[in-house]
Amino acid sequence: MAFELPELGYAYDALEPNIDARTMEIHHGKHHNGYTTKLNGAIAGTDLEGKSIEDILGNLDMSNGAVRNNGGGFYNHSLFWSVMNPNDKGRLSGELKDAIDAAFGSFDAFKDAFSKAAATQFGSGWAWLCVHPGGKVEVCSTPNQDNPLMPGVTCGGTPILGIDVWEHAYYLNYQNRRPDYIEAFFNVINWNEVESRYAAGK
Template sequence: MSFSLPDLPYAYDALAPYMSRETLEYHHDKHHLAYVNNGNNLLKGTDWEGKPLEDVVVGSFGKNTGLFNNAGQHYNHLHFWKWMKPNGGGKIPGRLEAKIIADFGSVDKFKEFFIQAGVTQFGSGWCWLAVKDGALVVSKTPNGENPLVHGAQPILGCDVWEHSYYIDYRNRRPDYLKAFIDNLVNWEYVDEMFEAALKK
């Protein structure tokens, strides 16, 4: 199955002032497109050609670095666009909120852990909320890596590569992460992934 660039699920200026039109144009139209094009070229003639994206990501990890980097970033960004929405943040759906409180102590404590994971990821990478062995866990990964390759199902991720925030926040990564978690997260989509992860 070849990779393709999806349209954004909202207008380019819909996430302002927390994420600008310019950021989305560069991030989606140039960076994500590059992962798609490079990934398709690197996929040709491999054992993973024609396989589902998750299988490509997990299968190429540690075996084909170029393919993994691009497939991982394609997977991450497919969900990243959906993990945000205009007027995001706000109320977390009931069962997910209860699980967050059970596993982290409170929603505020979870947000603190999530932001800290993103702030302390040295260089490029991602911070995550994932389901592993029935529990919610916060983690961070370098570059295009994600929880799939560590036996977990990601349900929320935030891109901390500089191209995702530098136009709007310059070097203020903590401010970007706080804006993301408080004002951009599409909790309905996170909840959808949470429910799907529980069934795996």
């Protein structure tokens, strides 16, 4: 089965004013769709065809640029859409809150660390909150479409929250004000989804 562009689960304008409808339309319908199509082309007829995206990325030959870039782009964006929600966002609580407090000291300190990782990622890339086996969490960033599932990436674990800091994710609305976009992202985080991912990954 070929990979398919996932549905958002909400309208393109649902995250306004934090993320504008036109950016969402282009980001999902053009960029993510492009990664999906190119990933399918890159794995067609190879032994990667039919494998899960997690299996593909976790055992990736990092010299395979087509699969690295497009597989990463497919996975990263799929996570990105799911960890945002305009309505039923929940709130940080339970074991994930305890893990964040243990790792960072407080939610505010975590927010600062995550925001710094996103703001200081040079050029294009992502910032992540990851969970390690046993439940410890870590913040890190990766360039381009790399992610913590890939071999040799400096931060490990399973991504449970990610923010896209490629310019196409925010430039129409925020221009060069990446920190403003990062601050707005915290208004739409779907903590129910992040907590579910934490429980599955620890």
